[in-house]
Amino acid sequence: MSDYDVVVIGGGSTGTAVARDCQIRGLKTLLLERDDIASGTVGTCAGMISSGLKYMNEPEIVDMCSSEVVHLKRIARHIIMKNPILTPMLEMSDLSSGGNFAEEYSKRAAEREVPPVMFLTPEDSLKIEPMLNPDIIASLYFEEYFIDPFRLCLLQAIDAKRRGADIRTYCEVTNIIVQDGRVTGVEFFDRLTGRLESVSTRIVVNATGPWAEKVAALAGMPLELRLNKGAHVILDRRVVNVGVIAKAVDGRMIYLFPHENTVVLGTTALDTWEDPDSVRASHDEIEYLLKSMEWVVPSIREARVVRAMEGIRPLVADWKIPEGDVTRGYRIMDHAGDGGEGMISFTGGKLVMCRHMAESVTDIICEKLGVERECRTHLEPLPGNEDDVDVLALASEYGMSAHVVERMRARRGTEVRAVLELTRDRPNWKTKICTCEPVIEAEIRYSIRHEFPQTVDDLRRRLRIGTGPCQGTFCTYKAAAILAEELGLTGQQYLHEVLSYLAERWKGKRPPMRGGQLPLEEMAQGMYACVANLDHTGPPRERQPWEEV
Ligand SMILES: Cc1cc2nc3c(=O)[nH]c(=O)nc-3n(C[C@H](O)[C@H](O)[C@H](O)COP(=O)(O)OP(=O)(O)OC[C@H]3O[C@@H](n4cnc5c(N)ncnc54)[C@H](O)[C@@H]3O)c2cc1C
Structure with missing residues (x-):
């Protein structure tokens, strides 16, 4: 008897959609993501769930995109605009x-x-x-419609988890075990505990986007993107x-x-x-x-x-044609013919198609495992989409600005009330921590308690903190302090959090840095390196990338 029916590798839009579909159809499912949910390609996309008309020469893609927009509006309207x-x-x-x-x-x-x-x-x-x-x-x-790609992935993962799936972030798959032409298990490194673990499974789904070739190679399977x-x-x-x-x-x-x-x-x-x-x-x-x-x-x-x-x-590996002519559709590679029965990989696809991709692969898995359950992912609402939210009424009931409540609604729909309830006993938790977005302290605490973030960067993906014009200059140290209190981090771990997030933001700030952005960066450096003395704290350490200027 295997530990799991299905192990899904990758916590992007595809992997989280697959985990949700498998779990809804009663398959015992584990999702392994080496970093955070939505930390890969999906976190860099525009979030447009387009009508697909850019691909007018592929009518089946246009049809698929159009009907997926309708499904997404049904199950996730609170995170769509x-x-x-x-x-x-x-x-x-x-x-x-x-x-x-x-x-x-x-x-x-x-x-x-x-x-x-x-x-x-x-x-x-x-x-x-x-x-x-x-x-x-x-x-x-x-x-056209747009969806919050981070929230879509997170809500798919949370929904799968609430229905019984195991969702493990910061777990990197290091080996896929194949015995006698069948996949039997995976080994992974848990970066939070520092332990190597292994589980047995009947099916492995490789939903690792641009890393799919590398992950297929862990099982000795060929794959080209x-x-x-x-x-x-x-x-x-x-x-x-x-x-x-x-x-x-x-x-x-x-x-x-x-x-x-x-x-x-x-x-x-x-x-x-x-x-x-x-x-x-x-x-x-x-x-x-x-x-x-x-x-x-x-x-x-x-x-x-x-x-x-x-x-x-x-993308699908179509060569000798311009990139714009490569299909934006997806392919499902069943590795049974390569000596890897039970292992399935994706190539191609888009965010807008993730639910469709999951439905197709789960149909194949059900057939392999002899399970007869219809797909329901286009019907079941994602968390927060159960009802309408009266933003003005909530703003007046809790004494909050309608803008703050509306931004919160756009992230979490009906769960807004649960966040605002936290402020009844703690009115100071109405304080805006990120003023660009804006995000209040109560929502950060709610997210830490219910959405399994481990770092300030994980909070960015869940709440958009640090993504506005100041790029985290004024909220990083405050958000890190709340994270440290909620997770019981030490002072040294708190400083590590602040530095890690600044280093992460630096990766995106560095390439375009010129003109009016330079004085702003000087100010950020001044605040953190000089006023907060972060470059002289603790034992000698390596220079951080953001200290380059
Ligand atoms: C610039 C750009 C703009 C785009 N805009 C749009 C758009 O507007 N609309 C749209 O529909 N599509 C868009 N796309 C396409 C879309 O973003 C991708 O097709 C889609 O997000 C891919 O999702 P994924 O889950 O397959 O891959 P990813 O999001 O890359 O997820 C793969 C995950 O696998 C994890 N992983 C890798 N190796 C391992 C391992 N060994 N163990 C555990 N986990 C592992 C990674 O950490 C990652 O989180 C855009 C793409 C780009 C690049």
Whole structure:
């Protein structure tokens, strides 16, 4: 008898969706993630759950994306928002391609509860978004949905856990045991306890995105991906108030999306052979994005680039075609034919498809294990989506600003009340710890108690602390102090937390650091290195990356 029916490796959008589906269908499931939930590719993506029309030459992908948007809106509407988007046109040639898009998009618009595409005059376009280049000759208006990718992964993992799955973060799979042509177990290193452990299982699902080749190799299984890297740039203010999609210098489409008090500019797409663990956005990628968007939003250079992030798309290994022509669909590789019965890997796919990917693989697993249970992941709500939330009523009941409560609602839906309840006995927990987002102390404590974060960086993924214009300058030491109190960390561990988070933020701040961002970084360095004396604390230690300047 095995310890588990299924071991899922990888806690990104795919792995957490698979763990949830398997557990809902009654399979005893363990998910192993070597870092935190959503710490891989999914944490670097834009979160657009698009209608798929970028892939008009693959009608089955368009169909899948469209119906997945409908499912996600049913199960996770509290973490989804609709964004109006303008595609400004500067030349007559732009108009013809716009026509095809408008027709295809509008066919499925009603199903997704969005209006059909509209062609707007320059005057109407500028009324909607005054920051556009006044020389535009027309624009397309349409609407797309966005999901919080961190919360989606976390809620899938929490839902699986509440239904009985074991979710183990900071557990890196180091070996996959294959005996007589069958997978029988996995060995993993628990980074929290420092112990090597092993479990037996009937099925192993390799959902490790760009690391899938390496993980397949642990079982001696062949697997090939076409790795493709993409950069995003975060600007310190809302340069625009609606999404803008425009042609880049090479004719590709790029986007600028407002999010809270920042905007996200992306993305590049380059074949890469870099190690997914050390990939960074380059100066060329950042300039490519800024230069391209400058044509339609001339004021973009007035904003500060506070951060750049890079992720790797684990595309299907189609070669000798341009990257843009590689399918954005997914493949399921059953390694039975390679001498690894019970081991299954994914290649390709997107965030928007994660539930569909999970349904397909769980169907295969059920067939292998002789289990007859229908998929229900498109019907069962994720935690927090059980009911509507009256933000204004809650704000008035608990004496909080509606903005704070609304941001909290967008993360946790109906669970907002449980967070606010913590402030009844402790009104001081209404204090804003992260003022950019904003996040109050009660929510940080709630998250630590119920969402298994281990570090300040894990809190960032759950609550967006430290992701606004100040990039953690004013909240890191406070959030680390709360974490230390809740988890019972020592003073030395507290300092380690602060330094680790600053070093983590530094990775994204370093590539675009120039212009107006330099004085801000000087201030952050001054606060932490001089005022807090962090570079002279404790025994001699290695220089931190963020101390480079
Ligand atoms: C720049 C960019 C923008 C994108 N924008 C969008 C978008 O707007 N919409 C969309 O739908 N898609 C988008 N995508 C695609 C989407 O992000 C990915 O397809 C998807 O997130 C992949 O998720 P995943 O779970 O398969 O992989 P990942 O998120 O990479 O998860 C894999 C996990 O496996 C873990 N792991 C690796 N090795 C081990 C091991 N040995 N043991 C245990 N765990 C291990 C890693 O730590 C990681 O957490 C974008 C991608 C990029 C790069």
